[in-house]
Amino acid sequence: MNLVKSLALGSAAAFVALTGAQAADLPGAEPVEYVKVCDAYGAGFFYIPGSDTCLQIGGFARLDVSVGEVVKNNAGVKPNNNVGFRTRARLWFDARTDTEYGTVRTYIRAQFQRQSGALGLAAATDVGVGDDSIFDKAFVQFAGLTAGLTDSFWDFKPYPTFTNPFISDRTLSVLAYTADFGGGFSASIAVEDGTARRSATLAGLPGSVGSNYNEQKFPDIVGNVRVQQGWGEAQISGFAHNITNELGGRDTAWGYGGQVGVKVNLPSLAKGDFVYGTAAYSSGSLSYLGVGQTGDSVFGIAQTQNVDRGNRLSDFEVDGGGNIRKTEGYAFNLGLLHYWDPKWRSAFQGTYINVNVKAAGQDWAAYGLTTNLIWTPVKKLDIGGEVNYVKNTNTSDVYALRKKDEFIGRMRVQRDF
Incomplete structure (x- = not known):
């Protein structure tokens, strides 16, 4: 019996060896190449098959629902929505290759969203109002150079709330160089697209003839x-x-301005906790304070920054002699993020802005207080609610807070990958 088993096993082994040798001789056979993990740049990177480039793919899907009787009306024509919906999807690709000059990085990010019945906008029946595809980021980095569409090198935005405070949060075309001094210290100089920061109006006011960029x-x-x-x-x-x-x-x-921002980690309170603050001044471009331009958004979905788009958001006025009189403003932000436990966290934030428009009766100031509670039942899934209290001194009947102050609520569900 042992002899029979030995002969059977030997015959099977010989057959497998022969078959493998014949298969190796078949014409056109290609070696199988599997995706390999790339650990040179952190978690989530893998080698693109057939190359030495590492790629990471990520994104999210998000629903925002905002509630609040933010404005009186839309120029007295239609009532404004008290509830707004926005669904947004984001997809990004981060490709990196190691070279003799250092890492070459290519980054692309796109956003797609539908914003219908937006909070604070005139009532509309078209459910497609606000559909948008946003070419959000696309840049190359190499040996200290950054070229393409990305965040402004002015921006400092570690704020932890759904709501943007009075702080610049823009993407625009830049060409920049960053010098890395080691130890976490660096310095950057950039030329950026100034048209992405423009805000002006043709309306004339007492003492001015309006403003318009050339x-x-x-x-x-x-x-x-x-x-x-x-x-x-x-x-x-x-x-x-x-x-x-x-x-x-x-x-x-020439307009000009400066900003100081600080973020301090607070691991003694809980892992992930931090406090941050910013102080900024601008003369001649309100976008650097987070208001004015169409892409600047404060206090939630759509027009809930509650400042009319007349001269109050103009970068400058022109006097009767044709001389430019720049709008000045300053903004302050203070915020805290706290983890109650690994699955529950809250943010607390205060924001304030004061703007001096060089035309009679157009100065304004506003502030907001925000808090939220976010639940993360599983990794990279957030379900949370947020409440904003906002107040401003805008007196326009066209675009103002219903009672000059208001509570705005928002619920968010977001899944990252």
Whole structure:
């Protein structure tokens, strides 16, 4: 019996060996190449088959529902929505290749959203109002160079709420160089698209003939110095913004501003906790304070920043002699993120802005207080609610808070991958 088993096993082994040898000789056989993990740049990267480039793919799907009787009406024509919906999807690709000059990085991010019946906008029956596909980011980084569409090098935005405070949060075309000094210290200088920061109006006011930008003669010049270490991060940034006017005579001027931002980690309270604060000043470009431009958004979905788009959001006015008179403003933000436990966290935030428009009766100020509670039942799934209290001194009947102050609520469900 043992002899029979030995002969059977030997015959099977010989057959497998022969079959394998014949298969190796078949014409056109290609080796199988499996996706391999790339651990050089952190979790989630893998090698693109047939290349030495590492790729990471990510994104999210999100629903926001906002509630609040934010404005009286829409120029007295239609009542405004008290409830708004927005669904957004984001998809991004991060490709990196190691070279003799350092890492070459290519990053692309796109957003797709539907915003229908938006909070604060006139009532509408078209459920497609607000459909949008956003070419959000696309840039290359190499040897300190950043070129493409990305965050402004002015921005410092570690805020932990759904709601944007009075802080710049924009993507725009830039060409920048960053010097890395080691130890977490760096400095950057950038030229950025100034047209993405423009806000003006043709309406004339007492003492002015309105404002309107002419051609872009020079790009915005933006610089920062920052440090990022285990304790947190800090940044000092500044900008110069060219203004060329075409109303009431031709004049040109430079806007400018500065910002200080600090974030301090608080692991002694709980893992992931931090406190942050910013202080910023702008002369000649309100977008650097987070208001004015169409892409700037404060206090939630759509127009809930509650400031009319007249001269109160204009970067400058022009006097009777054709001279540019720049709008000035400053903004402060303070926030805290706290983890009650690994699955529950809350944020607390205060934001304030004060704007001086160089036309009679157009100055305004506003502030907001925000808090939320977010539940993460499983990794990368957030379900949360947020409440904002907002108040401003805007007196316009066209675009103002119903009672000059208001509570705005928001619920969010988001799944990252």
